[in-house]
Amino acid sequence: MTLCTKEAEKGYGRKKALQGVTFDIEPGNIYALLGPNGSGKTTWMKMAAGLLHPSAGGVLWENHPVCWKDRAEIAFLPTEDYLYGWMSVNEVGKYYQDFFADFSMDRYQALLRQMELDGNQKVRTLSTGMRAKCKVAVTMARAAKVYLLDEPFNGIDLLARDSILQVILASSDPENAIVISSHLVEEIESAVNRAIFFRNGLMAADLDIEELRTREGKSLADKYRELMQ
Amino acid sequence: MAKLLKYEFRKSRGALLALLVSTVLGEVMLLGGILFLPQDAFLLRGEPNLSNGTVFLLTVGTGILVLAGTFGVMLCSLLPMWTLRRELNSSQSCMLFLIPERSYAVLGAKVLEDVVVLAVSVLIFGLLSVADFLLLAWRGGGLVQFSEILLPQNLDMEKVGDVCSTLGMSALVWLTILMVCFFAIVMQASLLRGKRGSFWISLLIVLFLAIMILRAGSLLPEGNTAIKVLAHAGIVVLLYLLSGWIMEKHLSI
Numbered sequence: 001m002t003l004c005t006k007e008a009e010k011g012y013g014r015k016k017a018l019q020g021v022t023f024d025i026e027p028g029n030i031y032a033l034l035g036p037n038g039s040g041k042t043t044w045m046k047m048a049a050g051l052l053h054p055s056a057g058g059v060l061w062e063n064h065p066v067c068w069k070d071r072a073e074i075a076f077l078p079t080e081d082y083l084y085g086w087m088s089v090n091e092v093g094k095y096y097q098d099f100f101a102d103f104s105m106d107r108y109q110a111l112l113r114q115m116e117l118d119g120n121q122k123v124r125t126l127s128t129g130m131r132a133k134c135k136v137a138v139t140m141a142r143a144a145k146v147y148l149l150d151e152p153f154n155g156i157d158l159l160a161r162d163s164i165l166q167v168i169l170a171s172s173d174p175e176n177a178i179v180i181s182s183h184l185v186e187e188i189e190s191a192v193n194r195a196i197f198f199r200n201g202l203m204a205a206d207l208d209i210e211e212l213r214t215r216e217g218k219s220l221a222d223k224y225r226e227l228m229q
Numbered sequence: 230m231a232k233l234l235k236y237e238f239r240k241s242r243g244a245l246l247a248l249l250v251s252t253v254l255g256e257v258m259l260l261g262g263i264l265f266l267p268q269d270a271f272l273l274r275g276e277p278n279l280s281n282g283t284v285f286l287l288t289v290g291t292g293i294l295v296l297a298g299t300f301g302v303m304l305c306s307l308l309p310m311w312t313l314r315r316e317l318n319s320s321q322s323c324m325l326f327l328i329p330e331r332s333y334a335v336l337g338a339k340v341l342e343d344v345v346v347l348a349v350s351v352l353i354f355g356l357l358s359v360a361d362f363l364l365l366a367w368r369g370g371g372l373v374q375f376s377e378i379l380l381p382q383n384l385d386m387e388k389v390g391d392v393c394s395t396l397g398m399s400a401l402v403w404l405t406i407l408m409v410c411f412f413a414i415v416m417q418a419s420l421l422r423g424k425r426g427s428f429w430i431s432l433l434i435v436l437f438l439a440i441m442i443l444r445a446g447s448l449l450p451e452g453n454t455a456i457k458v459l460a461h462a463g464i465v466v467l468l469y470l471l472s473g474w475i476m477e478k479h480l481s482i
Contacts, residue, residue, distance in 0.1 A: 051326055051482040068477075072329040080320030082327075086240075098232045099328040 007057030017043040019201040028174040033181035035198035041181040049076035075144035079151035085124030108141035129156040147178045189220040233338035255293030262286030298354040309339040317418035332476035408468045415472040419480040
């Protein structure tokens with residue numbers, strides 16, 4: 001199933017956060033969503049998750065505009081610190097289990113062990129890195145068709161980043177698509193096979209990374225510099 | 230909806246627990262005062278000879294119960310509204326809106342929590358007041374004399390009905406006002422989002438609608454409780470549907 005973005009626009013007053021963006025997210029791929037701050041990455045992700053209404057155009061899932069029902073198949077990891085502080089790490093899993101049919105508590109527990117998180121610890125007592133791990137664990141414990149991960153590496157150290165990236169890569173299969181937005185172009189280059197570049201609310205490019213290397217002889221970071229300068 | 234309701238109660242757990250503890254504390258003090266009350270104290274001529282401890286327990290216990298039954302319940306019923314406002318204006322809105330549930334269900338769980346809190350509070354405090362009154366009458370004045378008051382031939386059923394309908398109507402009017410507040414919060418977070426003075430505009434909406442509803446209520450024929458109940462229930466349902474629709478169509482997280 002393809003997540004189609006067609007002429008998607010979002011404006012906040014006079015400012016246009018997204019301007020006529022069109023591209024497809026197809027299963028079997030891991031996408032990097034790249035662009036500087038304010039380029040429209042989060043706006044697109046929230047639109048694709050059905051949390052934000054487009055001003056024009058939109059995002060289609062199974063040929064209909066994304067709506068609340070599609071959150072059962074599209075997993076979204078917001079960049080914000082959105083988990084309830086009063087919950088324990090285990091309770092966060094229970095919350096997801098209560099609302100998402102595709103959530104696996106066994107997988108969640110395995111991911112917690114893999115990322116060395118204590119299930120009994122309250123979310124409000126977790127460090128930034130531990131919270132990021134918890135968010136990734138609870139999102140990737142779902143068997144979703146599309147994973148939208150908004151800045152999953154924000155504010156965390158190298159080892160935690162490696163651990164999170166491993167978990168994300170292990171979740172990839174031919175039936176699902178993973179979209180990772182990040183500023184860390186060089187670090188995710190080896191993990192993704194496609195890249196979508198946003199600049200000032202416009203889509204600057206949609207590239208196959210292998211083709212980029214073989215045809216243009218450029219790395220993802222080189223292309224990023226070229227497009228954003 | 231049941232799962233959403235479970236988490237709404239979980240969010241209000243602290244306040245509801247505080248209300249419960251205050252009620253239990255007040256009730257224990259009042260019961261202590263009643264137990265230390267001299268037998269037939271109210272049947273004796275002149276002022277009953279009560280110890281300072283008994284007076285303290287009766288006064289403070291009653292005070293706590295009255296405060297818990299009025300302000301405590303009102304504050305607890307304000308909590309779902311306060312939680313919605315906080316959630317709609319913070320990153321935690323993602324936790325609430327990334328689940329595959331309709332906005333009507335998300336809002337409905339909060340309104341339902343209010344309905345449950347109000348209904349259970351009216352029931353518990355109603356039963357407690359009757360039980361305490363009976364115990365007080367038994368201890369201080371004799372149950373026989375008191376029970377005579379309650380005999381059907383001595384009981385003014387019209388007044389009892391008036392008291393029950395006043396209590397029920399008060400809860401319904403309060404629920405209507407809460408629903409107006411929910412509506413204003415949804416307006417502020419969606420249609421008025423990012424606009425200058427959105428808080429004050431939503432406050433004006435609350436005041437305007439509350440005054441209009443109370444005025445319209447006073448125009449309804451006196452004594453016809455059924456019409457008033459239907460009118461208030463209608464307003465609650467209408468505001469709920471309107472708020473849910475605005476959330477579904479215009480709320481961006």
